[in-house]
Amino acid sequence: MEKELIRFENISKSFDSTDVLKDLTLSIHENEFVTLLGPSGCGKTTTLRILGGFEMPDSGRVFFDGMDITSLPPNKRQLNTVFQKYALFTHMNVAENIAFGLKIKGQDKSMIREKIAYSLKLVGLEGYEKRSPSSLSGGQQQRIAIARAIVNEPKVLLLDEPLGALDLKLRQDMQYELIRLKEELGITFVYVTHDQEEALTMSDTVVVMNQGRIQQIGSPEDIYNEPQNAFVADFIGESNLLDGIMVRDCLVNIGGLDFPCVDTGFGTDNPVDVVIRPEDVELSSSGEGQTKGRVISIVFKGVHWEMHVESDIGITFLVKTTDHFPVGSTVGISVDPYNIQIMHKPVSEDAQVYGQDESSEGEGYEP
Amino acid sequence: MLRYTVRMSRLKGKDMNRKKGRLLAIPYIIWIAGFTIIPLIFILVKAVTDVNGSLTSANLFAIFDPLHRKALLMSLSVAFFSTLICILIAYPASIILRTSRITNKSIILFILILPMWMNFVLRIFAVQLLISNNGVLNYILTAVNLPPLKIINTPWAILLGMVYDYLPYMMLPVLNSVLSIPEDVIEAAQDLGSNRFRVLTHIIFPLSLGGIGSGIIMVFVPSMTEFVIANILGGGKIQLLGNIIEQEFTVTMDWNLGSGLSVSLMAFVLITSMIFGRNNEDTAAGISL
Amino acid sequence: MKSRGILGKIYIFLVMLFLYSPIAVLVVLSFNNSRSRVVWGGFTTKWYRVLIESKSIMEALGTTFILAILSALFASILGLFGAIGIYSMRRRNYRIMLFCTNIPLLNADIVTGIALLLWFVRFLPLGFSSVLLAHITFNIPYVILCILPKLKEMDVHQYEAALDLGAGEAYAFVHILIPHILPGVLSGFLMAVTMSMDDFVITYFTRGAGVNTLSTLIYGELRKGIKPEMYALSTILFFVVLILLILVNLPYERMFSKRTIKKKVNIEK
Numbered sequence: 001m002e003k004e005l006i007r008f009e010n011i012s013k014s015f016d017s018t019d020v021l022k023d024l025t026l027s028i029h030e031n032e033f034v035t036l037l038g039p040s041g042c043g044k045t046t047t048l049r050i051l052g053g054f055e056m057p058d059s060g061r062v063f064f065d066g067m068d069i070t071s072l073p074p075n076k077r078q079l080n081t082v083f084q085k086y087a088l089f090t091h092m093n094v095a096e097n098i099a100f101g102l103k104i105k106g107q108d109k110s111m112i113r114e115k116i117a118y119s120l121k122l123v124g125l126e127g128y129e130k131r132s133p134s135s136l137s138g139g140q141q142q143r144i145a146i147a148r149a150i151v152n153e154p155k156v157l158l159l160d161e162p163l164g165a166l167d168l169k170l171r172q173d174m175q176y177e178l179i180r181l182k183e184e185l186g187i188t189f190v191y192v193t194h195d196q197e198e199a200l201t202m203s204d205t206v207v208v209m210n211q212g213r214i215q216q217i218g219s220p221e222d223i224y225n226e227p228q229n230a231f232v233a234d235f236i237g238e239s240n241l242l243d244g245i246m247v248r249d250c251l252v253n254i255g256g257l258d259f260p261c262v263d264t265g266f267g268t269d270n271p272v273d274v275v276i277r278p279e280d281v282e283l284s285s286s287g288e289g290q291t292k293g294r295v296i297s298i299v300f301k302g303v304h305w306e307m308h309v310e311s312d313i314g315i316t317f318l319v320k321t322t323d324h325f326p327v328g329s330t331v332g333i334s335v336d337p338y339n340i341q342i343m344h345k346p347v348s349e350d351a352q353v354y355g356q357d358e359s360s361e362g363e364g365y366e367p
Numbered sequence: 368m369l370r371y372t373v374r375m376s377r378l379k380g381k382d383m384n385r386k387k388g389r390l391l392a393i394p395y396i397i398w399i400a401g402f403t404i405i406p407l408i409f410i411l412v413k414a415v416t417d418v419n420g421s422l423t424s425a426n427l428f429a430i431f432d433p434l435h436r437k438a439l440l441m442s443l444s445v446a447f448f449s450t451l452i453c454i455l456i457a458y459p460a461s462i463i464l465r466t467s468r469i470t471n472k473s474i475i476l477f478i479l480i481l482p483m484w485m486n487f488v489l490r491i492f493a494v495q496l497l498i499s500n501n502g503v504l505n506y507i508l509t510a511v512n513l514p515p516l517k518i519i520n521t522p523w524a525i526l527l528g529m530v531y532d533y534l535p536y537m538m539l540p541v542l543n544s545v546l547s548i549p550e551d552v553i554e555a556a557q558d559l560g561s562n563r564f565r566v567l568t569h570i571i572f573p574l575s576l577g578g579i580g581s582g583i584i585m586v587f588v589p590s591m592t593e594f595v596i597a598n599i600l601g602g603g604k605i606q607l608l609g610n611i612i613e614q615e616f617t618v619t620m621d622w623n624l625g626s627g628l629s630v631s632l633m634a635f636v637l638i639t640s641m642i643f644g645r646n647n648e649d650t651a652a653g654i655s656l
Numbered sequence: 657m658k659s660r661g662i663l664g665k666i667y668i669f670l671v672m673l674f675l676y677s678p679i680a681v682l683v684v685l686s687f688n689n690s691r692s693r694v695v696w697g698g699f700t701t702k703w704y705r706v707l708i709e710s711k712s713i714m715e716a717l718g719t720t721f722i723l724a725i726l727s728a729l730f731a732s733i734l735g736l737f738g739a740i741g742i743y744s745m746r747r748r749n750y751r752i753m754l755f756c757t758n759i760p761l762l763n764a765d766i767v768t769g770i771a772l773l774l775w776f777v778r779f780l781p782l783g784f785s786s787v788l789l790a791h792i793t794f795n796i797p798y799v800i801l802c803i804l805p806k807l808k809e810m811d812v813h814q815y816e817a818a819l820d821l822g823a824g825e826a827y828a829f830v831h832i833l834i835p836h837i838l839p840g841v842l843s844g845f846l847m848a849v850t851m852s853m854d855d856f857v858i859t860y861f862t863r864g865a866g867v868n869t870l871s872t873l874i875y876g877e878l879r880k881g882i883k884p885e886m887y888a889l890s891t892i893l894f895f896v897v898l899i900l901l902i903l904v905n906l907p908y909e910r911m912f913s914k915r916t917i918k919k920k921v922n923i924e925k
Binding site: 386387388390392393395398399405407409459460463466467479481482488489491493496503506534535589598613616625630632633 | 789800879
């Protein structure tokens, strides 16, 4: 692991008595691509803005390279931001936009010109110096915003939902573009998004946030495969989120049926949340398996079929498979022990928010 | 949730530079206090006191004195009819501009609004020139063997002058509200089976009420408080409330009575604004050229 | 269908005729080599010469212009800072300030004029300075209402982006905020000039005896009887306003085509 570059320590922030961040502590390392992921209002943007210097936390401190920067104004920080809607200076052309930070630093003109050309090349917009931002497409404006930030050679680049305004195809292209840029520049990226696919594609580390608290920090694989609570499981990808009882280590009872699993340390006869990813539910046409069920709907999704299967144990599973089973047919259902993820039921009130109103989804499909 | 998000987005982005920004308003706040609020307090104080400085309500109710009642009625009726005539002229014009395929609409708009910006006294002067007994209008009428119009120094002249002066003030908000109705709303109404007339009565008219409201305020308020037009086109023979107030300040020099009448007048103005000024925040905002 | 279109055009034409025939008469008479209002005595520019030679008119003209420029200038500066300040206020104070801003616009001119008169006589000899103060007072709202929409339109992140790129607050203010709202300030300034030149009632009450603007001068002359040089003066004023208005509107149309232009009716905001 590289050395720690940024540390948030017990950050709290509220707007008009609404708590937006609650005691947030987070470390970001050098050369890491960190994504703050969560639904709108979860505090991810506020976290980024505190790092950028646009908001002051009510309590807690922010360290950068070991130095307390909590009350340092944005212009004194060694990081640059790519804003959600780019925030290009509409009264300046592309070159003037990019040169803005360099001019303030008092760099000489030929140097600035070189750097503009270099940064434009990096984002694939050579020769756009004299264009006005308003004459560019969304994707191009986005690239200019990135060029304007990275030309200052910041140690950290902050990106606030930078792809939010782009259409799907462009968004996917830009994801690869950003990964490439990060590798080329070798700096830290702190990225904010509500799009889990974006987070999983680009990040080294994903920080899942909800209701002002960090729910889980981990690599994309960890987050997807080993969600630590029901919120993460539900927010990242689709999942069957079920109520279960941990009979003993490596055995969980779901809907009256015991399933072998690999998790330990949940005690005996404790209620737990169980996650089974739709692609991990195995169906067999022969009807053999841990239990049986009936296909009640099927939709073609391109690479796979997505269906709802009503099982004999009273649970309707969401299933993704490349095999086709007609509606009404009886199928066998089984789940590999490795694919059953056991999680503690939420304890604190804040963490529980998810479980209350959306738990019905855990039961799967309701026709 | 949406509400929360909207509120958040408004709060964010201003947090840091907000406090310093607010300080910039200080000179302006001082100015408002010194030249808007204090003068209003002064006129209120004058209105409820007599020459000796003791409290009285006589000045406030003087507007209903037999002496002033005639002026009040004249003011109200002139203001009412000039407002009405302005609507009757401006509304069809805006509908025509909306529906017909006249080219260079923006230039026509500009021309219709332009007189608003010309010196007010000068425009009354121009009207006087036109309608005076030996003016151009009568010259033309006599030339085509029609009887000359003797309207100068009558209430009709005042009415004409007000319509002339304030028509652009009605034109602007009405045009603006009618023209800013999105075409797809009208197309949707047609799609749902409305004919042209129904579109007019059920879509365009309700949607332009805000503009009409603004127009009413912008015509009624100044014509209710007018004294210049009456002095020039009425030849000083017809007294409006504005004339009486003006004379209290320039001739009779009873400033308490003048203030009392002004405050009562302001009450009329406020009532009108409150009745017609609701829900028209956006419609009167501007006009596209 | 076709006849409808023609009827519409005729209607619009009649409205225009109503609005412009008095002005047209003025303009024509200003070149009329006869004192009569109806007889054409040949083309002349002599009334313009008389006009230029008239000391009182030239003085009033000077007063009007100086007053317009000065009051618009002060109003623009106060209004610029005021608008930014109001914009950064929280909702409740924002509403209160906006309401106060609207008072001079919503109030009848006669009441504003009298109120100012009652206040001014307490500490100020009536004259140019009292009129100037009055004009600044009624001009500020126009400036503020021209600038506020520009501020609302502006992406606050642009300002933050400037800070992010290393600009100090003053630098960001001058290089980002000001250029952005400058069109608003400029149109506010021009509108204030026009409003100042247009005003009669408030000037009338606050001017005292010595000072005359064109409005009060014309008013006084009208009551005495019309001299032909008044036609000339009116014609000049008409074209000055026309040019001013084109200045206010045209740059907009070029810079932000199809954007709305704020006009006098902002009053209702």
